[in-house]
Amino acid sequence: MEPKIRGAICMNAHPKGCAEETRRQIRWTQDYFSHHKASKKLERVLVIGASTGYGLASRIAAAFGYGAATIGVSFEKEPSEKRPATPGWYNTRTFDEEAKKAGIPALSFNGDAFSNEMRAKVGDALKSLGGPADLVIYSLASGVRTDPADGTLYRSALKPLGEVYKAKSVDFINGRLGEVEIAPATEEERRATVKVMGGEDWRLWIDYLGAQGLLAPDVKTVAYSYIGPEVTHAVYREGTIGSAKKDLEETAKGLNKELSASGGGAYVSVNKAVVTRASAVIPVVSLYISLLFKVMKQKGVHEGCIEQMVRLFSQRLYGSNEAMPVDTEGRIRIDDWEMREDIQKEVSSLWEKVDDENIDELADLAGYREDFLKIHGFSVPGVDYDAEVDFLNI
Template identity: 55%
Template sequence: MIIQPMIRNNICMNAHPGGCALNVQQQIAHVRQAGPVTAPKRVLVIGASAGYGLSSRIAAAFGAGARTIGVSFETPAKGSRTASAGWYLDQAFQKEAGAAGLQHKSIIGDAFSHQVKEETIREIRSMMEQVDFVVYSLASGVRIDPDTGEMYRSTLKPIGRDYRALSLDSRTGEVAEATVPAATEEEIAQTVKVMGGEDWELWIKALQAGGVLAPGAVTVAYSYIGPKLTFPLYRDGTIGRAKDHLEETARSLDTVLRESGGRAWVSVNKALVTRASSVIPAVPLYLALLYRIMKEKGLHEGTIEQCLRLFSEKLFTGEEPPVDSLGRIRIDDWEMRQDVQDEVERDWEKITVETLPLLGDVEGIKEDFLKIHGFGFPEIDYSADVEVSS
């Protein structure tokens, strides 16, 4: 089957297995070139099939030789429909890890469920007895409560008033104004239920109860703050409320884990093109400006560079990680440098359809958008037949 990107409303509906495999291979090559990583050797990644979760697993496995278990919810190919990008990325990781002689296990299922937690605990006992490092990188729009069966949906909306801003189409590079209505109290509560820290805490408690969380274990969950430009929609909106809850959960878990020598952290990461960020008004436009500025300054990083720096310079140095006033690790430090943000704000005021190609790295945004789905790699012949079930 010949696979070309099928995009609707800034969402890519398919994925290319060859491109996804190359994505993983390039990340592994970067880790190997960077050299050994100091990190725990028994690692669980919840939300391991793409983005920061996948890069965390690659960094731990290929940088530190860790045994890894990855949990993710992805869909295989069916008929003429391709598998999800995360499915192909996970399959590629397993193939490369196997070839490198690295112990690994991927669990495909609903990470919110009791069943997947129990299956993961069994696999930990069988494969590594206990885990020393737990990464929580779960991103989902829907959560089904495992006890009540009730479904919750997250929304990305402002709180208190409607939000209007320019938006960039990640596929075409076109600029248009977007309006997002203010959230209801119910939408706020449901977003916190899906994207907050409740499930992270349930995972840690389940691992403790199952006897598979090692004394001194460290856990980290990933978050984002972003610039003041996007605060009305993001950090001051429904997702921001969920991130506040995630950070409160980190402080609570840290208190508990300290009793056995462990720690819990939130890592605030850099803004990057993801399947989620591509549909958030104003964010792709901000990313276009940010990419150009950070590339010009030699500061641009992708997920694998971010994870390597997090492990090597923040989490596992043998010393207390540097944190901000709220106890968060800031791996977005280069993004939020004053000189970077000053330039972003200056250029933001100049954006028009005509000036954007000069002010923003539109091609870089489009390229990253395609690559997270396995498209846009010059090394891949996208006119060739491929097996979608690979």
């Protein structure tokens, strides 16, 4: 079985590779907390968007670092005898098996996280686990959302606002540089993107759980975001996605005001750029990440999803400080190493120099490709890729 890649999308997933990569993150977490004692025990943690990337890493950190019973919500295609599942299906099954071995309660739901029906299922699950959630992670990455209020389907758009966007990009498979040109979004596309990726659904989840008495008095809830460098702002921070993320931040401020009255809090965590199924399709980002990886690895501060989330938990959410360390906008900045002045200065310099002749020297395209393949279960050490594959099992 080999990866089937079309553009920036891998069309298949290797069951055993996905399983082994999930186990690697679990082992890394267990090893970290064998040397760094967790500051507290978490009882119950809900992760909405729990099957890949930062969501999966958050669930692993909560369960195998803080001993929490976890509930994970995701939407993944199941396998058939002829076709593999999407990567998150195998990741989730592996997580459930490893949690069971470790005696850690874990309940996983595969379905529409935007629906009222899923909220009700999760509410019942929390009750079955014995009480309210100590932590709610919101890590959905979806291109579509059906509004539960009226059934309207919204589709997000990855576009700039106001002007045509032109910039360098790279085909990370063949290593060829090119220029992307993206027409600006309409106002309708911008509003739809906010509907899908903004804070409305996060608010619905917290309001529902609160009304059901399923939020601990000191509950923390965190949604994930990204800001990044100036070179990506037009298509990201100042584009349609940026409008959605700003809405997410405004939602956090409102939720924080409400939850802080009883000792809780709501935050947006701005995370580091990593290779995910979502980030791989954003023009320009693959080139920026490849250059960033080169610099951060040279400086010894490179992190993947699990390293980022363990640092978020241990040094921010449940660190030694009584007050949550946030920036002037109330955001947690776990992208602090990425956005260091010296690192950004070097990346900017490389951006100006990179071309088809020197890209392998200046950028870590090999590392980018490896991470891209790993999130689909390929290029994972210890997996026999010549063996027959059973799509139904891991």
